[in-house]
Amino acid sequence: MTLNKIIRVSLLLLLVAFVAMAYGRQPLETLKPPINNILMILKDPQYNDACKKNLQRDKIFEIVRGLFDFPTITKLALGKYRKSFTPEQLKDLTNVFTDLLGKTYINKMLSEFKDEEVLYIAEDMLTKKKAIVKTKVIREKGEMAVNYRMHLHDGVWSVYDVKAEGVSLVKNYRTQFSQILFKEKPEILIQKLQEKLKEQEAKTYVPQP
Amino acid sequence: MFPSLKLSLSILILFLWGSPASVSASEASLPAGSIINDSVPDDDLTDEELDLLDLLDEEDDSENYRIADPVKYWNIAIYHFNDKLYFWGLKPLTKGYIAVTSKSIRSGVKNFFSNITTPIRLVSCILQLKIKNAGTETARFAINSTVGILGFGDPAKKYYGLKPKDEDLGQTFGFYGIGNGFYIVWPFFGPSSMRDSVGMIGDMFLDPIFYVKPREASIGITSYKTVNETSFKIGDYEILKAAAIDPYEALKDAYIQNRKKKINE
Numbered sequence: 001m002t003l004n005k006i007i008r009v010s011l012l013l014l015l016v017a018f019v020a021m022a023y024g025r026q027p028l029e030t031l032k033p034p035i036n037n038i039l040m041i042l043k044d045p046q047y048n049d050a051c052k053k054n055l056q057r058d059k060i061f062e063i064v065r066g067l068f069d070f071p072t073i074t075k076l077a078l079g080k081y082r083k084s085f086t087p088e089q090l091k092d093l094t095n096v097f098t099d100l101l102g103k104t105y106i107n108k109m110l111s112e113f114k115d116e117e118v119l120y121i122a123e124d125m126l127t128k129k130k131a132i133v134k135t136k137v138i139r140e141k142g143e144m145a146v147n148y149r150m151h152l153h154d155g156v157w158s159v160y161d162v163k164a165e166g167v168s169l170v171k172n173y174r175t176q177f178s179q180i181l182f183k184e185k186p187e188i189l190i191q192k193l194q195e196k197l198k199e200q201e202a203k204t205y206v207p208q209p
Numbered sequence: 210m211f212p213s214l215k216l217s218l219s220i221l222i223l224f225l226w227g228s229p230a231s232v233s234a235s236e237a238s239l240p241a242g243s244i245i246n247d248s249v250p251d252d253d254l255t256d257e258e259l260d261l262l263d264l265l266d267e268e269d270d271s272e273n274y275r276i277a278d279p280v281k282y283w284n285i286a287i288y289h290f291n292d293k294l295y296f297w298g299l300k301p302l303t304k305g306y307i308a309v310t311s312k313s314i315r316s317g318v319k320n321f322f323s324n325i326t327t328p329i330r331l332v333s334c335i336l337q338l339k340i341k342n343a344g345t346e347t348a349r350f351a352i353n354s355t356v357g358i359l360g361f362g363d364p365a366k367k368y369y370g371l372k373p374k375d376e377d378l379g380q381t382f383g384f385y386g387i388g389n390g391f392y393i394v395w396p397f398f399g400p401s402s403m404r405d406s407v408g409m410i411g412d413m414f415l416d417p418i419f420y421v422k423p424r425e426a427s428i429g430i431t432s433y434k435t436v437n438e439t440s441f442k443i444g445d446y447e448i449l450k451a452a453a454i455d456p457y458e459a460l461k462d463a464y465i466q467n468r469k470k471k472i473n474e
Binding site: 101141142166172175193203 | 275312441442444448451452453454455458459461462463466467469470471
């Protein structure tokens with residue numbers, strides 16, 4: 001057995017153990033590893049190279065996608081207007097909304113975060129299937145209270161809302177979405193988000209090596 | 210070899226880990242073929258998801274987070290004015306300021322201004338009968354003005370763990386159940402509500418800088434304070450704007466939610 005094989009097999013075993021563990025996890029335990037992982041990727045000096053920024057962003061996005069329940073986030077942000085969306089439209093909206101949120105916030109992290117630390121303050125179980133995990137992000141600029149609302153879905157805890165300094169992501173988008181959907185059709189909202197995403201991509205384009 | 214292994218592994222992890230999210234996504238798309246579904250969208254939400262919706266809705270109703278905006282045209286105009294003011298004036302100015310000052314100087318200045326505005330926080334704490342917090346503010350002022358050399362240092366926090374209490378008169382009114390009134394955006398000062406505007410005027414009278422003569426000096430000091438404060442916040446407004454489809458609505462909602470949190474604290 002070559003060294004490579006050993007590494008592969010042991011990694012696979014680790015993975016299996018990890019997945020098995022994930023299914024018995026509590027909200028806080030579910031949240032911690034991916035967030036610490038993101039902080040580690042942000043600090044990793046191998047990404048200092050400008051041409052590796054895309055890879056770094058993709059890696060963080062992958063972790064975020066695993067942790068956040070974007071379909072539920074989208075539905076909650078639509079509120080009562082979700083009724084006017086066809087499943088197809090809902091899927092389109094979820095995709096573009098996920099991309100927009102991921103791209104803007106991860107870009108912000110990439111450009112600003114250096115020595116951030118996350119303190120895990122508390123885990124409040126609201127019901128058996130709902131919880132709030134309270135954290136504090138220690139930044140150079142000062143502290144920021146970040147609370148994650150999580151729910152148990154198919155045996156796994158995932159995040160369905162984030163509150164930063166009291167501002168709920170879902171509610172903030174719900175006010176924006178409802179302003180548009182009050183007078184416009186669903187496809188207009190999707191179109192607007194797509195335009196916004198393009199704008200973002202144009203601004204933050206990093207050439208591939 | 211190794212990077213590709215890593216990549217495939219992380220994809221695998223994601224695939225396994227992210228499966229609940231993708232499951233519900235495919236669930237949502239499944240009934241696309243059925244005809245009934247168009248009119249009955251509730252069906253594709255699981256009970257649990259409806260629960261979540263209920264939870265958020267309940268909260269909204271009880272805490273009344275929406276705010277009336279009867280002077281919307283004025284507000285939007287001033288919002289655009291402030292936006293330009295920030296990008297064309299305040300931000301370049303602050304960037305220049307950051308270039309010529311060290312972080313320790315800026316922190317010192319921030320501490321100094323925070324120290325001399327103790328009256329605002331102290332009076333608000335007393336009015337809300339938060340006696341312990343009022344004590345903390347008094348102790349902070351005594352320690353930082355002396356050991357902290359006129360407030361430039363913050364030994365009260367560093368050595369005694371005494372953190373400043375973020376209070377103002379607007380929050381005090383909110384504490385006694387006075388509602389926001391309607392939303393209003395002021396030139397230079399930004400988002401506010403009727404209640405918080407009245408609070409702001411009161412705070413002004415509690416701010417020693419207001420009593421500096423001549424008037425121009427007072428305005429100058431306040432402008433400098435603003436630039437110094439902005440040096441710690443650069444990028445925050447940009448991200449809000451970048452992620453929002455309607456930045457005006459996003460800022461309004463963020464203001465109201467943030468104030469609500471501060472009042473509840």
